[in-house]
Ligand SMILES: Nc1nc2c(ncn2[C@@H]2O[C@H](COP(=O)(O)OP(=O)(O)OP(=O)(O)O)[C@@H](O)[C@H]2O)c(=O)[nH]1
């Protein structure tokens with residue numbers, strides 16, 4: 001997984017709100033980057049880069065980013081300076097008494113160790129949008145101050161609180177590191193520019209042996225590689241001074257070179273306990289930060305869908321064309337008759353054989369002088385002949401469940417051309433329905449025949 | 462829309478080659494027998510016009526299956542035969558051998574291309590003459606009739622691989638007589654109901670279609686795999702949408718400023734109404750997205766309730782139907798609990814729910830409403846700061862997520878399993894939804910741990926949502942045929 005960055009996140013957020021892309025275009029983008037298909041972050045990064053020019057205010061994120069880096073640089077500088085002056089203050093040499101190493105040691109060992117739980121807990125709890133702990137972090141407060149001073153910071157793009165929290169935690173580690181760097185610079189600067197005698201004393205009743213044991217324990221991490229930076233018992237013995245007993249004694253002045261050795265220990269402590277721990281925390285925080293950005297990017301409305309479109313094959317089954325709207329022609333009111341008439345001159349079965357027609361007649365009590373067949377297996381010539389054989393009024397049986405085709409309409413036209421007598425179309429239903437046409441079936445017939453608008457044609461229900 | 466911009470560089474020669482090879486199928490038959498319904502279901506296309514009026518389809522329409530722009534097969538919807546006898550008589554006018562029959566049909570099409578009398582026949586024959594296999598559709602719920610013979614004879618003249626599909630539009634059964642008749646014209650006869658067909662029936666049909674022509678088999682089988690892939694993609698995306706909905710709704714809060722000293726009943730009602738409206742809107746939006754995913758954007762639904770929250774969240778019944786029993790609640794508390802203190806909270810939430818149930822039981826409807834306010838956590842904020850607000854949410858009632866989850870699962874499963882020929886409204890019948898046994902005890906316990914987190918004011922991280930998504934996905938996988 002690639003690293004997620006804030007700029008991409010902000011731009012992606014903006015793009016998702018303003019841009020609509022087609023599934024096709026997104027998939028084509030995915031196909032153009034076959035090697036990255038499994039890497040959503042890089043895909044999104046590239047996708048954003050490709051669409052960036054479409055951003056309405058393309059400068060916003062850049063502006064924000066440059067501002068952010070300016071602020072960060074400023075804060076870092078401040079932290080270094082602060083560290084430097086703190087260090088210088090702690091190493092202030094009065095000439096008449098040695099500098100107590102415990103002060104500086106406190107700043108580069110006790111302070112970083114004691115503050116370590118804060119970022120750790122903050123990281124653990126960073127999921128909460130209103131994390132109290134984040135408000136305790138130095139970066140938060142420094143940023144509040146800068147933000148107050150620089151009005152344009154106010155128009156910061158809306159960033160998920162999760163990301164902001166993580167950003168604060170990460171930034172605090174940078175600031176911490178910068179501060180300790182300042183201390184280290186101060187230490188080295190002082191040692192290089194002056195001849196400093198270090199000593200130690202404590203109001204607590206600590207024996208030199210105990211203190212030696214303690215410093216040796218602290219120095220374990222570098223004992224093997226930088227043995228010079230581990231205070232010897234001799235050094236500890238000789239550099240002990242008693243405030244009440246006055247400042248430097250003769251002996252100490254004689255051992256000045258030895259007492260100066262303390263600085264190595266202090267420098268290593270700064271390096272290991274202050275700087276290195278911040279570095280580790282920084283790496284952890286960075287990891288959490290990019291994960292937060294990654295998570296927040298995926299949480300942007302539509303991004304998951306976008307990724308699906310980019311990464312997964314586009315399967316399309318639908319028609320690319322649209323169907324012409326279907327127009328339903330409203331027919332004139334159809335002349336519909338009920339089972340009033342029982343005798344017809346001619347009865348015709350459309351696509352029905354004579355036996356079936358006889359059956360229908362019998363059921364309905366209908367009598368006819370002539371019974372004819374048309375449609376179905378008859379040829380068109382047979383149909384034509386049938387129309388010539390008709391006489392008097394006509395009953396035309398049709399299957400209600402078979403919709404009227406043009407084949408039938410042609411026949412009807414032909415029939416109308418041959419006779420001016422009334423033609424009654426009678427749609428008969430299937431046997432299971434008691435030969436009754438379903439309402440819908442009848443309507444289909446009535447509508448279709450109604451379109452013909454022929455007064456001679458009626459329909460029987 | 463740049464439909465054809467897939468090819469990188471010139472591939473026109475290849476396209477030419479392709480056009481001869483890829484399988485094509487024309488769905489043909491008598492008017493109003495469900496041709497368009499079958500096409501709609503097979504092509505997952507809800508835009509196909511289907512109506513009880515014969516002659517709905519007036520021209521051929523192609524439905525290509527494409528993966529990343531690559532054509533695998535093409536399905537055609539066509540108008541029904543109108544003057545089959547006349548066409549057949551024209552074809553038979555000359556005495557010719559079987560080898561010339563296809564040519565004769567071609568000649569017919571060429572001769573009458575501009576004759577409006579044969580418009581529908583020309584439309585339906587052209588794809589077949591262009592190489593399409595024939596899928597002949599009849600309605601097996603109606604008796605066989607001799608008028609079909611002219612159509613089948615014409616199709617035989619076309620000399621293309623063919624099969625018949627018996628569609629059952631009604632309950633009545635004439636399948637056997639149809640099979641006897643169709644057997645004379647078609648080697649393959651299958652029954653397929655586009656309105657009810659599920660995915661496995663779709664698959665079975667495609668296995669038959671694959672047999673039509675040897676050259677097409679591979680392509681058709683591959684297409685079937687793609688349909689399966691498509692369904693899996695959609696299932697996983699549906700699960701994502703459902704998971705985000707639940708996470709969003711469960712953490713949802715609304716608030717409004719209050720002016721007077723005391724909070725009026727009206728203000729409470731107003732806020733709870735707004736809260737209900739907003740979660741309803743979130744649900745609606747998720748459902749729309751799910752429908753669109755399955756190409757069912759036009760589908761409508763009908764709710765048996767005004768608002769799904771109108772169900773009595775606190776009744777003993779709802780507790781046992783869709784939520785957690787007292788015992789489960791206690792187990793859940795210890796599962797979700799641990800170091801986070803969730804246990805205590807759940808117990809409290811639970812006991813206040815029990816209390817609600819008790820009061821609800823005593824005073825009926827009014828009690829339920831009282832319970833709703835409790836569960837929706839309507840409370841006054843900022844008492845000390847001057848700007849007082851009334852806030853509702855997140856909903857602490859442990860039953861609530863299950864109502865929402867069941868509803869949206871039901872909807873997703875309905876939409877996913879619904880063939881595209883079926884345009885009926887989805888009935889969101891509360892009784893039915895709540896009686897579906899989708900979530901077993903074990904899943905419920907896993908879900909509950911997530912629901913607990915969603916309710917907290919904690920940004921839900923991707924990893925967690927993923928776990929929840931997987932649970933939802935496995936439920937969907939089980940109930941959506943794939
Ligand atoms: N119940 C049920 N109805 C069906 C089924 N298949 C089709 N129908 C109904 O039958 C009618 C005709 O369906 P269409 O798909 O439009 O038929 P068609 O063959 O395309 O019709 P035309 O385009 O007019 O030739 C519609 O009212 C459908 O709802 C089915 O499997 N079950």
Ligand SMILES: [Mg+2]
Nearest residue numbers: 496497517518
């Ligand atoms: Mg149609």
